[in-house]
Structures are given as structure tokens and as C-alpha cells.
Amino acid sequence: MTSALLYDRLQFAFTATFHYLFPQLTMGLALLLLYLRSRALVTDDEHYQQVSDFWTGIFALNFGFGVVTGIPLEFQFGTNWARFSNFAGGVIGQTLAMEGVFAFFLESSFLGILLFRKRFSRRMQWVAALMLFVGSWLSGYFILATNAWMQHPVAYHVGEDGRVFVDSLSELLTNPWLFWQFTHNMTAAVVTASCMIAAVGAYYLLSGQYLPHAKTFLRTGVVAGAIASALMIFPTGHGNAKQVFEHQPVKGAAFEGLFTTERGAGLYLVGQPNLETMTIDNPIEIPNALSFLVYKDLYAKVKGLDAFPRDEWPDNLPLLYYAYHIMAGLGTIFAAIFGLALLSLWRGRLFNMKWLLWLLMLSVPFPYIATSAGWMTAELGRQPWLVYGLLRTADGTSPLVHSGNALFTLIGFLGLYLLLGLLFVFLLGKKIRRGPGSISPQAVSHA
Amino acid sequence: METLWFAVVTLMLAIFIVLDGFDFGVGMVYPFVVRSEAEHRTVLASIGPLWNANEVWLIAAGAVLFFAYPRAYAAGFSGFYLALILVLWLLIFRGLALELRSHVDHALWKQAWDTAFTTASLLLAFVFGAALGNLIRGVPLNRDGYFFVPFWTDFQPGPEPGILDWFTVLLGLTTVSILAFHGANYLAMKTAGALYQRAVSTACVMGWGSAGCTALTVTAVPFVQPSLRLNFAGHPMEYLVPLSGIFALGSSLYLRHRRRDTAAFLTSSAFILLMLASVMFGMYPYILVSTTDPALSLTVFNAATDSYGLTIGFAWFGVGLLLVVAYQSYVYSLFWGKTRSDDAH
Structure with a gap:
């Protein structure tokens, strides 16, 4: 790999992963806030108004970071991936432009109202x-439609000059790949938001403050989290895995660390892929499980990596394998924790179960890790292709942006985003410490 | 169809410059007009609920450029690599400054974000002006349709130019003065009392600065890009556009001195729109002019996507634009009128 290509890839991977820390909470919280505000509106209850206002504050903070880190992604298709943009602009230009016109304007216009919500009625809020x-x-839908096309190109033709153009916008927007990808991604976003709400509730309850709010947070977070984490595994996670094995079998084999084609293939829970011996070291395996999950047949044949030429293997196999296992492992743990919490809530015991509250409180970072690992699974697994089967990643870069320039901007982004991360954690902590129902200090001084 | 999308992209960029331009301008004149914390808050509240949606016009224009002219998007964005990444960093700082200032009640925190806001607004206005200068002057496109320009070479607009040369620097300064004028006009419209008086006097200074810079730029353009003049010479009616632009600037200055605040702001908006429209008429059909060989230039025809894409795009874009105009004007109407310091969030 030339160093310019490496820096281009690192820069996109880093800026995209960092950016996505914010929209996942935005999208999940947007749904839960809509629920909370509906309750506030219907019941006319001051308590739900306070709960909504507290989470709107965090939503707005998070949204702001999402906006400023999102703009670089829209631009980087052109700056670092010019040959890809030129090649695929005839297709993905549609979805990206639609995102701008239909989603960004809507969000940014109404965010102003939510930020300055004191001037408006509850109905307007x-x-x-x-x-x-x-x-x-x-916005999530259009971006995923773009990514789904890169994973599974549909509705295009290749023009005389070798570039691709869209044939049918409706087929592009209803790419079969998109259905499971969208539902899986969105349920994951709801898990992130549910974890955040439940964790803040658990923190308040354990530290004995804002008790009524804490209980509402916990109830909302636990119920939403239990539903979403179950849906994340089945059917959405399962649906995604099945379509990977159907359309991208080499990626599926790499996920599972399946080096050789097998009948009755097992599922590795733990183990380290060894590229020297082409085996999994220290394996803990469920026999026949992979064959069953993919083909509903304990003895079905699953293609291993040996069935594919080496230059079509994802180029960072161990990282892909770990990313997939971290995602799937954490997803299972979330379902277990939220399932247990839901059961305890239903039995009326959750608020007294200190160890479970501790677990919920400490769970906050893990959905972020799981979603980042999930996107690494999707994107590393697509390698060596940028557009699956059509354009290799190495052929998508900007021809005249040399490694010195790419490294310069990569270092700049690393430094800048370190600052952003610190600022976000500091300000989020401040908002949580201030708590719901209180009036901000500057509002008092100018009242 | 290719021509129509050229008009759409340039119109979106022009709307961006008019709308986000006033909040850039507010950022630049901010340190000159505010004295107290209450005034700081009033000025920021005057743009607080609006700037984000204004900025989306830039993002959406970039995305529409990508969709309609992928070849031009690819060449332009990779060619201006350093300048664009700098723009991204500045947009990040500016956005953070506007979003985060109110979160911590500490003088140093506020001073830091105030400085970031003003610096980023100033530099962005300058870079956008310089970018326009680069488009007018042309770039060294190669046979594959790509180019790369460093920040500067010898500061001459020759065949191997940098992003900054005397011409693009002049356009950068012109843009800074025009947007500062425009922003001060906006502030005058939104404020009262001592703040209003300072906004008016700043606007007057910046207005005369704009007039001077614009005169220099208009004189310089035909020397740097002769094809622009040829385009106008071929269609003499088009001279009406820049002429009415200059008339709009004159009216805006007059109305400014007469303290007709809303009219002054509307005419400075018209001035910006008409000057950008003049550039569009002068450049058409070129998107990126090559300084090495005119035949390598990217035009609205050789850079466009195919006709199905352009046609279907027109259907959804029409619907989308109506929606955008509807709710953006609605949100503007909600925040219409003078801003008070307790409007801050």
C-alpha cells in the first residue's frame, strides 16, 4: 500500500468513526425525545416537560458536534477520493444530494427552534x-443508501468512459441490501441512546439525586433498550449476516475466521486468527453453529477463505475478525443486560438492585464501541473494494494529493478531534451534573 | 439540462453567500460593535437560530455539484485540497464557537470562543473570496482532468498559480469587506440603542471599503481572465447584470446613510446576488478553466452526469427546494424583528 493511500484510508476511517459517535446518539435520542415530548404534550405534566428539556439540552450539544464533524465527510469524497467521486458520482451523487436537500435543511432549520425553545409553546417544541x-x-437513510450501493451495487450501467450512472432512482433507494442495513443500524442507534438515558438515570438513583427523573430515565431507557437490543440481534443482525454470506461470501468467511471450506462449519466464540498456519489459535467453538445460522442446516457447506483468490481477501483480516466478534459479543451482552433489567423493572425490583444499576451506569461506552466495531466490520470487510466488485480502493484516491499533504491533514484532524472529544465529555459531564429541572445560571442572571 | 443545473448550483452558492454571508459578517464586525456581555448575547442571539441552516446551503450546493457534475467536483475538491481542508477546520471552530460559548459561565471561556468566532469568520470570508478568484483565474488542469494547487507559488496568476496570488488575495479582501458591510447591515436591522449606532457606523466604513475593493476587482478581472470579457462582449445585454449590481451597492450605501435599515440590508443582498450572477454569466459554460490549455477546461457539458440522472434529479430537487423555502422562510419569520439579550438560549 502506498503511503498516500494509507493516509487517505486512515483519515477517512478516523473522521467517519469519530463523526459517527455523535449521530448515533442523535438518531436514537430523536426517537426517544419524540416519545417524551409527546407524553409531555398529552399529559401536560411538568415532570415530562423537565425530562424532555434535560434530554433536549444533551441532544442539542450532541447534534452540534455531529454537524461540525459531519461536514468533513461530505467534502472528503472529493478531496481524498477524487477518482472514486468521478467514477461513482453518477450514482451516489443522487443520494448524497438528496440527503443535503431533504435532511440537512430540515434538521438545521428546526434545531434553531429547539435551541431557542423558551420562546415557543409546547406544541411548537x-x-x-x-x-x-x-x-x-x-439523513441516516440516504447515507446508508449510499453505503448500501457501495456494498451491493444495483440500478446502474457503465458508461462509455468506464464511469457508472444510475438507471433507476427508485431501485437505488430500495436496494435490497439497504433494508437490513438500515434497520440494524437504526436499532443500534436506539440502543446507544437507551444506554445513555438509563445510565444517567442509574447514576442519579445511585447517588440519591433527582429521584423522580432518575426513575423516568431508567424506565424509558430500559424498555427502549430491551426492545432495540433484541431487534438488533434478530431479525436485523441475522438478516445482515445472511446477506453477507449470500452476496459477499469472502467477507463472511473472514468475519468468522473460516479459513477452509467446511460442511457443518462451527462458530468461533473466542480465538485469534493465525495467518501463518491459516487456523484459529485457542479456539472456543460451537460445532455446526455457523452452518445452521446461515443455511438452517447443521451440515450445510460454508465456503471458507480458501475458496477465493488471495487478492480478493479483505486486506486486514485479523482486525476485521476482531471487529466482528466485538460487535456481535457486545450485542449479545446488551440484550442480556437489558433483558434482565426489563424483567427486574417489571417485577418492581430494578430501583433497588444496586449491582444492576452499576452495570447500567457503566455500560455507556460499550454501544459506541459496538457500533464503531460494526462499521469496521462492514467497511473493512468490503476491502479490497471501494465499490464491491467494481472499483478497488487503491483506484479511488485523488491522483495529485501526495502523501505529504494527506499526512499533514490527517495529523491536523487527529489533533482537532482530540480537542473536540475532550470538550464534548467535559460539557456532557457538566450538563449531567447540573441535572434536570434546574435553570441555567445565565438565565437566572438575566431573568 | 446541463445549463439548468449550472444555474441551480450557482444560485445555491449565491444564496449561501447572502444568508451565511451576513452571519460571517456579524462574526467579523463583532469585536467592533459589542461592549458589554448583554450586547455580546444580543448579537449572538440575532444569528443563533439561523446560522446553521444558512451554512447548509454550502453543504447542499457541494452535494448538488457532486451529483450534477461529478467530474468537476472530483477535480475541484482534490485540486484545492489544502484550502478545502482548511475551510473544514475553520467551519468546525466557527460552529463550536457559536454552539459552545453559552455552555460555561466564565469570562475566559467566552473570550476564547469569541476570538475563535471572529477569526474563523474572517478567514472563511477571505478563503471563499480567494476561491472565487481561483475559479475566475483558472487552474492548471492536466490531461486526466485533475490539478493540484499549493497555497502559493510566486503570487502571480500565471500558468502555474497557487491558491493565493495578488488577484485572488484582492478578491479575498473584497469579499471580507462586502460581507462585513452586509453583516453590519443585518445587525443594524436586528438591534437597537448604542449597539445599533455602532453597527451603523461600522456598516458605513465597510460599505465604502466594499465600494473601493469592488472597483479594483472589476478593473482587474478583464486582465486576469479575458474570456469573461469576451462572453459579455458577445451578449451585451448581460452587462445589465453587473451594472445593476453596482447600482444596488450604490443604493445600499445611500439607504445606509439614510438609516433605512431593512432596505439597506436587502440591497446589499441584491448586490451580492447580482455580482455572483455576473460571474456566472461571464464563466458559462466553464466550471473550471484550464490555465495550461483551454481545451482541457471542464464545462457544464463535459463534466455533467448523464441525462437520466439530471432529469430525475430535477423532479426531487423541485419538491425538495419548495419544502426548504417553505420551512426556512417560516423559521425566519419566527425570529423576525429586533433581538434582545434575553433571547439567548
């Missing part, structure tokens, strides 16, 4: 929350 939900989920 509810409308703004609805618009932000629609906008953020639409």
Missing part, C-alpha cells in the same frame, strides 16, 4: 422534535 426525528432518520 413537539413539532420541532418531530422534524428533527424525521430529518435525522432521513
Whole structure:
């Protein structure tokens, strides 16, 4: 790999992963906020208004970081991946431009109302929350439509000059790949938001403050989290895995560390892929499980990596294998924790179970790790292709941006995003410490 | 169809410059007009709920350029690599400054973000002006349709130019003065009292600065890019566009001195729109002019996507644009009128 290509890839991977820390909470929280604001509107209950206002504050903070880190992604297709943009612009230009026109304007216009919500009625605040939900989920839809096309190109033809053009916009927007990808991604976003809400609730309850709010947070977070984490595994996670094995079998084999084609292939829970011996070291394996999960047949044949030429293998196999296992492992743990918490909530015991509250409180970082690992699974697994089967990643870079320039900007992004990360954690902590229902200090001084 | 999308992209960019331009301008004149914390808050509240949606016009224009002219997007964005990444960093700082200032009640925190806001607004206005200068002057496109320009070479607009040369620097300064004028006009419209008086006097200074810089730029353009003049010479009616632009600037200055605040702001908006429209008429059909060989230039025809894409795009874009105009004007109407310091969030 030339150093310019390496820096281009690192820069996109880093800026995209860092960016996605924010929209996942935005999208998940947008749904839960819509629920909370609906309750506030219907019941006319001051308690739900306070709960909504508290989470709107965190939503707005998070949204701001999402916006500023999102702009670089839209631009980087052109700056670092010019040959890809030129090649695929005739298709993905559609979805990206639609995102701008339909989602970004909607979100940014109504965010202003939510930020300056003190001037508006509860009904108007509810409308703004609805618009932000629609906008953020639409944005997710168009971006995933773009990514789904890169994973599974449909509705295109190759022009005389070798570039691709869209044949049917409706087929592009209903790419079969997109259905499972969208549902899986969105349920994961709801898990992130549920974890955040439940964790803040658990923190308040354990530290004995804002008790009524804490209980509402926990109830909302646990119920939403239990539903979403179950849906994340089945059917959405399962649906994704099945379509990978159907359309990208080499990626599926790499996920599972399946080096050789087998009948009755097992599922590795733990183990380290060894590229020297082409085996898994220290394996803990469920026999026949992979064959069953993919083909509903304990003895079905699953293609291993040996069935494919080496130059079509994902180029960072161990990282892909770990990313997939971290995602799937954490997903299973979330379902277990939220399932247990839901059961305890139903039995009326959750608020007294200190160890479970501790577990919920400490769970906050893990959905972020799981979603980042999930995207690494999707994107590393697509390698060596940028557009699956059509354009290799090495052929997508900007021809005249040399490694010195790419490294310069990569270092700049690393430094800048370190600062952003620190600022976000500091300000989030401040908002949580201030708590719901209190009035901000500057509002007092100018009242 | 290719021509129509050229008009759409340039119109979106022009709307961006008019709308986000006033909040850039507010950022630049900010340190000159505010004295107290209450005034700081009033100025920021005047753009607080609006700037983000204004900025989306840039993002959406970039995305529409990508969709309609992928070849031009690829060449332009990779060619201006360093300048664009700098723009991204500045947009990040500016966005953070506007979002985060109110979160911590500490003088140093506020001073830091105030400085970031002003610096980023100033530099961005300068870079956008210089970018326009680069488009007018042309770039060294190669046979594959790509180019790369460093920040500067010898500061001459020759065949191997940098992003900054005397011409693009002049355009950068012109843009800074025009947007500062425009922003001060906006502030005058939104404020009252001592703040209003300072906004008006700043606007007057910046207005005369704009007039001077614009005169220099208009004189310089025909020397740097003769094809622009040829385009106008071929269609003399088009001279009406820059002429009415200059008339709009004159009216804006007059109305400014007469303290007709809303009219002054509307005419400075019209001035910006008409000057950018003049550039569009002068450049058409070129998107990126090659300084090495005119035949290598990217035009609206050789850079466009195919006709199905352009046609279907027109259907959804029409619907989308109506929606955008509807709710953006609605949000503007909600925040219309003078801003008070307790409007801050």
C-alpha cells in the first residue's frame, strides 16, 4: 500500500468513526425525545416537560458536534477520493444530494427552534422534535443508501468512459441490501441512546439525586433498550449476516475466521486468527453453529477463505475478525443486560438492585464501541473494494494529493478531534451534573 | 439540462453567500460593535437560530455539484485540497464557537470562543473570496482532468498559480469587506440603542471599503481572465447584470446613510446576488478553466452526469427546494424583528 493511500484510508476511517459517535446518539435520542415530548404534550405534566428539556439540552450539544464533524465527510469524497467521486458520482451523487436537500435543511432549520425553545409553546417544541426525528432518520437513510450501493451495487450501467450512472432512482433507494442495513443500524442507534438515558438515570438513583427523573430515565431507557437490543440481534443482525454470506461470501468467511471450506462449519466464540498456519489459535467453538445460522442446516457447506483468490481477501483480516466478534459479543451482552433489567423493572425490583444499576451506569461506552466495531466490520470487510466488485480502493484516491499533504491533514484532524472529544465529555459531564429541572445560571442572571 | 443545473448550483452558492454571508459578517464586525456581555448575547442571539441552516446551503450546493457534475467536483475538491481542508477546520471552530460559548459561565471561556468566532469568520470570508478568484483565474488542469494547487507559488496568476496570488488575495479582501458591510447591515436591522449606532457606523466604513475593493476587482478581472470579457462582449445585454449590481451597492450605501435599515440590508443582498450572477454569466459554460490549455477546461457539458440522472434529479430537487423555502422562510419569520439579550438560549 502506498503511503498516500494509507493516509487517505486512515483519515477517512478516523473522521467517519469519530463523526459517527455523535449521530448515533442523535438518531436514537430523536426517537426517544419524540416519545417524551409527546407524553409531555398529552399529559401536560411538568415532570415530562423537565425530562424532555434535560434530554433536549444533551441532544442539542450532541447534534452540534455531529454537524461540525459531519461536514468533513461530505467534502472528503472529493478531496481524498477524487477518482472514486468521478467514477461513482453518477450514482451516489443522487443520494448524497438528496440527503443535503431533504435532511440537512430540515434538521438545521428546526434545531434553531429547539435551541431557542423558551420562546415557543409546547406544541411548537413537539413539532420541532418531530422534524428533527424525521430529518435525522432521513439523513441516516440516504447515507446508508449510499453505503448500501457501495456494498451491493444495483440500478446502474457503465458508461462509455468506464464511469457508472444510475438507471433507476427508485431501485437505488430500495436496494435490497439497504433494508437490513438500515434497520440494524437504526436499532443500534436506539440502543446507544437507551444506554445513555438509563445510565444517567442509574447514576442519579445511585447517588440519591433527582429521584423522580432518575426513575423516568431508567424506565424509558430500559424498555427502549430491551426492545432495540433484541431487534438488533434478530431479525436485523441475522438478516445482515445472511446477506453477507449470500452476496459477499469472502467477507463472511473472514468475519468468522473460516479459513477452509467446511460442511457443518462451527462458530468461533473466542480465538485469534493465525495467518501463518491459516487456523484459529485457542479456539472456543460451537460445532455446526455457523452452518445452521446461515443455511438452517447443521451440515450445510460454508465456503471458507480458501475458496477465493488471495487478492480478493479483505486486506486486514485479523482486525476485521476482531471487529466482528466485538460487535456481535457486545450485542449479545446488551440484550442480556437489558433483558434482565426489563424483567427486574417489571417485577418492581430494578430501583433497588444496586449491582444492576452499576452495570447500567457503566455500560455507556460499550454501544459506541459496538457500533464503531460494526462499521469496521462492514467497511473493512468490503476491502479490497471501494465499490464491491467494481472499483478497488487503491483506484479511488485523488491522483495529485501526495502523501505529504494527506499526512499533514490527517495529523491536523487527529489533533482537532482530540480537542473536540475532550470538550464534548467535559460539557456532557457538566450538563449531567447540573441535572434536570434546574435553570441555567445565565438565565437566572438575566431573568 | 446541463445549463439548468449550472444555474441551480450557482444560485445555491449565491444564496449561501447572502444568508451565511451576513452571519460571517456579524462574526467579523463583532469585536467592533459589542461592549458589554448583554450586547455580546444580543448579537449572538440575532444569528443563533439561523446560522446553521444558512451554512447548509454550502453543504447542499457541494452535494448538488457532486451529483450534477461529478467530474468537476472530483477535480475541484482534490485540486484545492489544502484550502478545502482548511475551510473544514475553520467551519468546525466557527460552529463550536457559536454552539459552545453559552455552555460555561466564565469570562475566559467566552473570550476564547469569541476570538475563535471572529477569526474563523474572517478567514472563511477571505478563503471563499480567494476561491472565487481561483475559479475566475483558472487552474492548471492536466490531461486526466485533475490539478493540484499549493497555497502559493510566486503570487502571480500565471500558468502555474497557487491558491493565493495578488488577484485572488484582492478578491479575498473584497469579499471580507462586502460581507462585513452586509453583516453590519443585518445587525443594524436586528438591534437597537448604542449597539445599533455602532453597527451603523461600522456598516458605513465597510460599505465604502466594499465600494473601493469592488472597483479594483472589476478593473482587474478583464486582465486576469479575458474570456469573461469576451462572453459579455458577445451578449451585451448581460452587462445589465453587473451594472445593476453596482447600482444596488450604490443604493445600499445611500439607504445606509439614510438609516433605512431593512432596505439597506436587502440591497446589499441584491448586490451580492447580482455580482455572483455576473460571474456566472461571464464563466458559462466553464466550471473550471484550464490555465495550461483551454481545451482541457471542464464545462457544464463535459463534466455533467448523464441525462437520466439530471432529469430525475430535477423532479426531487423541485419538491425538495419548495419544502426548504417553505420551512426556512417560516423559521425566519419566527425570529423576525429586533433581538434582545434575553433571547439567548
